[in-house]
Amino acid sequence: MNNIPMEACLAISTLMFFAGVYGFLSRKNMIMVLVSLELMLNAVxxxxxxxxxxxxxxxxxxxxxxxxxxxxxxxETAIAIAIIINIYRNVKRIYIDENITELKH
Structure with missing residues (x-):
């Protein structure tokens, strides 16, 4: 890592973080939201x-x-996957927008 400039490493980390933010805000599948969250944590x-x-x-x-x-x-991933599996068993889908309305009732 001594040959790689600090700015290049920080640029990669910034791209990873904002790709994770985009995925977190735009995805409707709970698994993809979890993957996006993991991407943000890896950037940190x-x-x-x-x-x-x-x-x-x-x-x-x-x-x-x-x-x-x-x-x-x-x-955190293990707990989140357990929650997602539990929601899937009860509601039979893992899409966020559909599950929110289903869980409100």
Whole structure:
């Protein structure tokens, strides 16, 4: 990573984050919303690593924050998938706009 400029890494992270925001706001499928959320979390983890690498090259705090973030994202994904499966069993579809109106009744 020493040969890659910091701005390039941050540009990739920004693109990943905004692709996740777009997917989160525009998708109607709960699984795709979850994938978009994971993309945003991975962009944040990439920022942790990049800033650690360039600000404190000999230390590992950013790497530990990224690993902690990955562990939290994995736990969040497991819970979200369990919720989505439970909703599917009750309503028989996983589209957000249809489920919201169904769950209101």
């Amino acid at each position: 983890d990439l920022n942790f690593v990049v800033f650690n690498r360039y600000l404190y090259p000999g230390q590992m705090e950013g790497m530990f924050f990224a690993l902690f973030g990955i562990a939290i994202a994995a736990a």
